[in-house]
Amino acid sequence: MTAxxxxxxxxxxxxxxxxxxxxxxxxxxxxxxxxxxxxxxxxLFVAVVSEQSSLPVDTLFGRWMNATGWAGxxxxxxxxxxxxxxxxxxxxxxxxxxxxxxxxxWRHLLxxxxxxxxxxxxxxxxxxTVIFVLVAGMAVSGAVGGVLAAGSRPLAGLxxxxxxxxxxxxxxxxxxxxxxxxxxxxGAIGLLGSVLWGRSPMGLLLPAVVALVLxxxxxxxxxxxxxxxxxxxxxxxxNGLFTDPAQLGPLLIAVGVSLGWAVLATALAYLLFxxxxxxxxxRDGGGRRALTLGVLPLVALLAATAGVVAVATPATGSGIGxxxxxxxxxxAFAHLYRLQxxxxxxxxxxxxxxxxxxxxxxxxxxxxPEGPGNDWRCVVSWHLPGIAATGSAIYQLDITSDGRYVAxxxxxxxxxxxxxxxxxxxDQPNPLWQFDGNVELLTTTKG
Amino acid sequence: xxxxxxxxxxxxxxxxxxxxxxxxxxxxxxxxxGIHGLVGPNGAGKTTLLGLLLSxxxxxxxxxxxxxxxxxxxxxxxxxxxxxxxxxxxxxxLTARQNLAALAALRGGDRRTAKIDDVLGEVxxxxxxxxxxxxxxxxxRQRLGLAAALLTExxxxxxxxxxxGLDPAGKKHVHGVxxxxxxxxxxxxxxxxxxxxxxxxxxxxxxxxxxxxxFTGPLGKLSAENGELDHxxxxxxxxxxxxxxxxxxxxxxxxxxxxxxxxxxxxxxxxELVLRLAKxxxxxxxxxxxxxxxxxxxxxxxxxxxxxx
Numbered sequence: 041m042t043a044x045x046x047x048x049x050x051x052x053x054x055x056x057x058x059x060x061x062x063x064x065x066x067x068x069x070x071x072x073x074x075x076x077x078x079x080x081x082x083x084l085f086v087a088v089v090s091e092q093s094s095l096p097v098d099t100l101f102g103r104w105m106n107a108t109g110w111a112g113x114x115x116x117x118x119x120x121x122x123x124x125x126x127x128x129x130x131x132x133x134x135x136x137x138x139x140x141x142x143x144x145x146w147r148h149l150l151x152x153x154x155x156x157x158x159x160x161x162x163x164x165x166x167x168x169t170v171i172f173v174l175v176a177g178m179a180v181s182g183a184v185g186g187v188l189a190a191g192s193r194p195l196a197g198l199x200x201x202x203x204x205x206x207x208x209x210x211x212x213x214x215x216x217x218x219x220x221x222x223x224x225x226x227g228a229i230g231l232l233g234s235v236l237w238g239r240s241p242m243g244l245l246l247p248a249v250v251a252l253v254l255x256x257x258x259x260x261x262x263x264x265x266x267x268x269x270x271x272x273x274x275x276x277x278x279n280g281l282f283t284d285p286a287q288l289g290p291l292l293i294a295v296g297v298s299l300g301w302a303v304l305a306t307a308l309a310y311l312l313f314x315x316x317x318x319x320x321x322x323r324d325g326g327g328r329r330a331l332t333l334g335v336l337p338l339v340a341l342l343a344a345t346a347g348v349v350a351v352a353t354p355a356t357g358s359g360i361g362x363x364x365x366x367x368x369x370x371x372a373f374a375h376l377y378r379l380q381x382x383x384x385x386x387x388x389x390x391x392x393x394x395x396x397x398x399x400x401x402x403x404x405x406x407x408x409p410e411g412p413g414n415d416w417r418c419v420v421s422w423h424l425p426g427i428a429a430t431g432s433a434i435y436q437l438d439i440t441s442d443g444r445y446v447a448x449x450x451x452x453x454x455x456x457x458x459x460x461x462x463x464x465x466x467d468q469p470n471p472l473w474q475f476d477g478n479v480e481l482l483t484t485t486k487g
Numbered sequence: 488x489x490x491x492x493x494x495x496x497x498x499x500x501x502x503x504x505x506x507x508x509x510x511x512x513x514x515x516x517x518x519x520x521g522i523h524g525l526v527g528p529n530g531a532g533k534t535t536l537l538g539l540l541l542s543x544x545x546x547x548x549x550x551x552x553x554x555x556x557x558x559x560x561x562x563x564x565x566x567x568x569x570x571x572x573x574x575x576x577x578x579x580x581l582t583a584r585q586n587l588a589a590l591a592a593l594r595g596g597d598r599r600t601a602k603i604d605d606v607l608g609e610v611x612x613x614x615x616x617x618x619x620x621x622x623x624x625x626x627x628r629q630r631l632g633l634a635a636a637l638l639t640e641x642x643x644x645x646x647x648x649x650x651x652g653l654d655p656a657g658k659k660h661v662h663g664v665x666x667x668x669x670x671x672x673x674x675x676x677x678x679x680x681x682x683x684x685x686x687x688x689x690x691x692x693x694x695x696x697x698x699x700x701x702f703t704g705p706l707g708k709l710s711a712e713n714g715e716l717d718h719x720x721x722x723x724x725x726x727x728x729x730x731x732x733x734x735x736x737x738x739x740x741x742x743x744x745x746x747x748x749x750x751x752x753x754x755x756x757x758x759e760l761v762l763r764l765a766k767x768x769x770x771x772x773x774x775x776x777x778x779x780x781x782x783x784x785x786x787x788x789x790x791x792x793x794x795x796x
Contacts, residue, residue: 145577150562319543
């Protein structure tokens, strides 16, 4: 007998699988609601808040929201890094595999596509696309809302220097691009959770839970090497784009770490997925062994990254030292003094002429001037051309463990007290009254 | 000269899940162009076997050929194999038409509306083509699953419990579709717990029990091997018929009431009884198995306690 051999059916190309996954994702009402929300809500929020007299001053760049439209998307970025992006990645990447378990459609999909590898790639790319659409929506919407409400005006950076509107726009864009890296890491963790836990809600919640744990970790007085090894540090490190010169070292390390996590978590999810037995009715997730295989490599990556950063960079301890604080406060003060002079129609004076310096103590000098705390006190001194006397002003600093601080003017009130100044954008608080700044945890730039 | 290969040829197929032996060295031949039924109690290995036919998994031991092609690894079934196990895979947020269109686009096949309309019409879902699947009943989902399989114009169609949840109209549609497919040369392998459906549809059946084949072959062979069956007999004159029935050779009167008897006999003895009744002027108004031959065989071969004889 001669058999008539039939060719094995070829797997479906990834491009078709990708389109199929996009159709499924965008057919879900929750994804459509998220897309609309991400493209509209930030614009509305920024536009409304920018018109208020009471601004969200406890959020970075919040105090500048009615001065320039470029502060709005940065306020949104701060909010997104803490809350929105973990939740978005949970809903999209955390559910992209689990939804097939919930609907009981795995076997149907496997018969149709004929390749677990291609299914994985198509699903990963489709969820990445949706996450990109959501993140891009938040960035664009926040920027449009801000510019429409407050105009495209110069933005004061974290060291007080003014960024021209075009420069501010580019840096806002770069900041959102950089934040896409930790978002990818959370997305990959979502894929991993979705593969590991199947239809269990744990898979859906994993990115949000991991993001919460990482956010809490950033609040702790961790050694700087460990802080930079966390995949969420890029949610903070984008601040360095708004100093002059930009603090690129920590940002590049943070982006690299985030991408490393994204690659490793995706690879782990892939390995677990292609090894899954879809005919065993007793298993929809990976089981305890898979859990170990999925989690241990990420813990090892964290430890290895912390070790490499500790060895390769000069940073030790918290990264917040006396010299850095004094330099940061003096620099920001000089830039903002110049801004204030312009707003008060006083003669222009350069930062070099001011030659501002700061002398800081912590805990009234009773403790070592190192690390975070709200007990920092700085006396800033400066000179004006043609005046022999040295000006001085006092600031109370609240420095958080990630290096950000709020400097609160403590006199003299003519210099750093609260009063309104007239600006092209309307009346604004005295820029020297309260300002945000940051201490670069790694000393990689000279400023 | 080329011979047409068997649609399915399995030899010594064994499949285990941990310590559980789902299939234990089964042999199976399914001829092309017919409807082959797969029956067995829960846990007999039907779904596992259907999964192997769709190459969702591979056997731990044995050799499996589908449409003449050896299947040695997962997802390597030849083209022309379609179907579903454990219910059809459908996406509730899409309409019936969108489900089919997305599937057609995925396979790179015919995306034309006409083709999709055709298969929706074949399974009787034209009226709800633009409704979301979320609101579909189980029977409607089964029919849509069948429509999805039809889109691929399969040569081997594998269906797991396709009659689940079907109302009489839906069943009629599905039976009609399967009959037409088989007439057109497509091989259909389906599992079901509905013996009446299988008897109405299948030319051959395989009975599985605890992972082993206890019978495979044509339904007629099953009846012949099945021995005596209980039949319900109703005549025009029960009083006159009773002594004739009681005295007929090869006939045992199991029970009876004023209107009808239940007699246990082989088919030839029943034929003889009918002739004798007719000769005495007694009309036979009903003579039918109390339990269908397939169901009786199923109960007997799978050692169910309430075997129908």
